[in-house]
Amino acid sequence: MEKLIIEGGRPLHGEVRISGAKNAALPLMAATLLAPGRHKLHNVPDLRDTRTFIRLLEHIGVKSERSGDLLILDSTELVDAEAPYSLVKTMRASVLVLGPLVARLGKARVSLPGGCAIGARPINFHIMGLERLGVTCRLEGGYVDAEIDGPLQGNVIYFDIPSVTGTENMLMAAVLAEGTTVIKNAAREPEIGNLIDMLRSMGARIEGRGSDKLIIHGVKKLNPADCAIIPDRIETGTYLIAIAATGGSGTVTHCNPSHLPSLLEKLRTAGLRVTEAANSISIDWPNHPKNSSVLRSVDIKTMPYPGYPTDLQAQFMALMALSSDLCVITETIFENRFMHVAELQRMGATIRIDGHSAVVSGRGMNGLCGAPVMATDLRASSSLVIAGLAASGRTEISRIYHLERGYENLVEKLSGLGAKVWKEQEE
Ligand code: EPU
Secondary structure: OEEEEEEOOOOOEEEEEOOEOHHHHHHHHHHHHHOOOEEEEEOOOOOHHHHHHHHHHHHHOOEEEEEOOEEEEEOOOOOOOEEOHHHHOOOHHHHHHHHHHHHHHOEEEEEOOOOEOOEOOOOHHHHHHHHHOOOEEEEEOOEEEEEOOOOOEOOEEEOOOOOHHHHHHHHHHHOOOEOEEEEEOOOOOHHHHHHHHHHHHOOOEEEOOOOOEEEEEOOOOOOOOEEEOOEOHHHHHHHHHHHHHOOOEEEEEOOOHHHOHHHHHHHHHOOOEEEEOOOEEEEEOOOOOOOOOOOOOOOEEEOOOOOEOHHHHHHHHHHHOOOOOEEEEEOOOOOOOOHHHHHHHHOOOEEEEEOOEEEEEOOOOOOOEOOEEEOOOHHHHHHHHHHHHHOEOEEEEEOOHHHHOOOOOHHHHHHHOOOEEEEEEOO
16 A cells, blocks of 8 residues: 655645546446447546446446547447446445446446445435336345336436435436436536536437436437546645645646636635636735735535535645634535544644534644644545645655545646655555
């Protein structure tokens, strides 16, 4: 296993290029199961999770070719309709094959994912939604066995809570259903817009893109896709926060500023200057942050899009640990997404957890010091990287395979911004 070493306390400066979004690439890769043929996906990030997803698709019978960020998936012949536990347990997003497999083959067998570091994360909405479309779902031996004789039947699906992968699975199931499906209280994340664009380009008929009510008129067949993955808004936000936390300045390129409405406002409220262009965002300090009390404390509450994203909560907490006052960070999406708190405390942060909120008493821009810490999940790990970059001295982050699930070329990108960071084998 490898660990990440950071010699912190160096302001980041320069430009960093954003990769394609992990959470858009995964559903778009799943959508290739819907239509036989060669699909072309551009701007696909090379990550542990996208590689795991390719292995899953290959298990199902899809052939893959990769050349740079172009991924060609040939789903002409499917040989198995199963997502086995060995793959699902390492990546919950494997559940995304459920909808397209039942839609195309009339059956799917997908392992239940079990718990994960950030919460219970059930898939009951996915199952309920398929049942509404006429699919019979049985739970047996840790697997969901989904089956239907003939095409799925359009219906109304209502989500109690907007679910991102739930909405994506229902979209992929409903596009080949007989009749019209309406998804109410659908999630509105930009990754869903990306999936809708791909499905439309394949011949699907979907109304309501960007809203919480999606109307899908089923079609009999779809064509192979040629589609690009949108930029990763969470990677974008992570680099913006990292630059801010180190007192640096820089430009994040190849991103989409309109996908980060809440974060950009929070950064401005905290005292940063944030300038948006068509495909880039620049960030700097209006006054050089020599003075350790320049960063204002700002409360955040995670919400479904366009609210503040849960996937940027941990990173913002690392920033707020360096602020000048007190703030409250409330997590409303996942019940156990404060695993980074104890690790940030090891670096000198003053944070108290009170139910679903964390009360952060900022210690000023020079308030953190390096320490050995442990990565627990993907986004918790990136908050430790940010803390390590801002802290004085050396930080060692172990279990960095979590980071490799979602950040392409992290060490190279941070080094390009002037960070002193490298990987070492753990003893
Ligand atoms: N929920 C249920 N039942 C379900 C599905 C969801 O109760 O059947 C609940 C969840 O427990 C949670 C809420 O609904 O409280 C919303 O969860 P959602 O289904 O939206 O999460 P997800 O689709 O499993 C995706 C991302 C996550 C991101 C969340 C929230 C992908 C592959 N994953 O997960 O990304 O945190 O949406 O925005 O798109 C990450 O990238 O680090 C990550 C965890």
